Amino acid sequence: MVRMRAQLRLSTRLMNVGLAALCRGGYLVRAESVLIDAIRLGLPPDVVTYNTLLSAHCRADDLNAGVAVVHRMREAGVSPDAVTYNSLIAGASREGLPLRALDLFEEMLRSGITPDAWSYNALMHCLFQSDHPEDAYRVFADMAEKGVAPCATTYNTILNGLFKTGHATNAYRMFRYLQRVGLPTGIVTYNTMINGLCKSGKVGYARMVLKELGRAGHAPNIITYTTVMKCCFRYGRFDEGLETFLSLIEGGYISDAFPYCTVISALVKKGRMQEANTYCELLEQSGSMLDRACYNTLIHLRFHEGKLDDAFDLLDMMEKGHVESDEYTFSILVNGLCKMGQIEAAEKQLWSMEIRGIESNVVAYNCLIDALCKSHEVDAAIKLLHSMKLKDDFTYTSLVHGLCKVGRYHMASKFLRICLREGNNVLASAKRAVISGLRSAGFKNDLRKVQSALYMARFLRS
């Protein structure tokens, strides 16, 4: 009897290994059927079995399926543990549901499961990603109070979160603090710092940290190089960026599609289509898995070349490969169709986007508004603007420019003032267009109102 139980435990462990392999490969349906077969054969799944499956569901952006696994394991008499809840919290984070993550954390406590450092890490990460840095910090304080020791990932999560929520200076200070008191910093810390500093415009600091990385005895990895490359493209050092990429190819350091996407989209932006195509072929030859961001990059490339059919072929490939389109995809589609003069087709994509449940996608709306304005259909543009939940600087810049172009300066000045009142802004060229238009049309009253609104806005911003 004892020996039999031991053998069953061994078999369970073997099953877990197989299950994990299936999950890693994305064969979730097969993993599920393996579990069902195992139960039917009398092989008892344990907490690891369920956790493996659960985390795979969460990683596939299906939190509900993950939660369903918890119910199944409870029914089977297997108690969830910290790993279970950590995966669920990470899943809530992936879907951008901070309240859900907090609920899960509470539920964890109620079930008598003690959170570990990873529970706090996942929760903090979720709060930072959904732009609640103060709450994230409260979680960190709670962690200290409960006597849970932070690990290296904890600090990296906080650094990354501070950058993402616009607190670059705080992140930089904290990084120096970690170094000074000898808290753990590693390659992930350095990459986080370099990326964050680059994106917040502090390139000088980024370069300094990059130099320190070598002195600290860490070897830069592919992520470091991709980050640096992106930074080069962003700040107009195009040749350096390309050289970095070529040396990565020659060295055989590229193991996924990230660097290819970076360089392809930079080339498309520059209009260097032949080179973009060259790297597109290299990407194909590399046999890398194409995910959503890859497809988006490639669809954008095809639209830019005017190859509409190829773009839609890629969209089909996406669907067949069960890669879901997202707000980027729709922005690229709407923009691409607009730029090719197919405004009606673009409108259709916008509606199907709403049906898909991707709401208030500002970028896609902005693209259509801009196209409508450029084809002098300003009233349709205004109507569309009124249906938008969120508007930004792009929205108003396009509309204001469009109204000026058809000589409707009074309307343009009205929207400019609405925009400023909402705390948005428009490009300087749009402001100039309104002012000179009002002046030439002799709308003195509007002119005065606009100028005082601009003055107030500048005053409030500084």
Added chain:
DNA sequence: ATAGGGTTAG
């Protein structure tokens, strides 16, 4: 389970 890639106005 923390770090890198994808979209819009002039």
